Amino acid sequence: ETGVTQSPTHLIKTRGQQVTLRCSSQSGHNTVSWYQQALGQGPQFIFQYYREEENGRGNFPPRFSGLQFPNYSSELNVNALELDDSALYLCASRQDELAGELFFGEGSRLTVL
């Protein structure tokens, strides 16, 4: 048990639609990051939020956006879904920006048809 929960666990969307994935971090963890993991590959960093501000971003287009809320919850929004967006989306929290250990949720598996 990592104390990080994600919803929904599975969902199916069609091309062009929009999706919102949710994450609830451990209490006291000010930093949350989101990752995309395609089958058989390592997670790819999407972005990181620290105290409700985005402070790091990977190589993902602007249609990937996020929010972090004061109650340690966060969202990942993806607009104009493409087939290649099908993946496992992982949320991870850490105690602060420099902490070495990430605590991951079980992920949301998105299928885009």
Added chain:
Amino acid sequence: GQSLEQPSEVTAVEGAIVQINCTYQTSGFYGLSWYQQHDGGAPTFLSYNALDGLEETGRFSSFLSRSDSYGYLLLQELQMKDSASYFCAVRFHSNYQLIWGAGTKLIIKP
């Protein structure tokens, strides 16, 4: 560019010792982490090397040599439950992003 290389698959026998290597081509990072991921599950943290040298946590040890751009994860007294994928990852000073290797699938035979 920034990249990490690790073997795609390693096979070992229950009770044995196995080493999973990770080489990287990058600079300016905080440290090297290792994560375990079972099929369909979330990555779970195993170890973190901020400094060169060996870190030991129970049956797992991890090593980092910045001068050699190399690290490894050592698993001792292998158990069937250790069958999983193992990822090395580095975090950068610039934007805090964590770059991951493609993972090593560890297969353990009785």
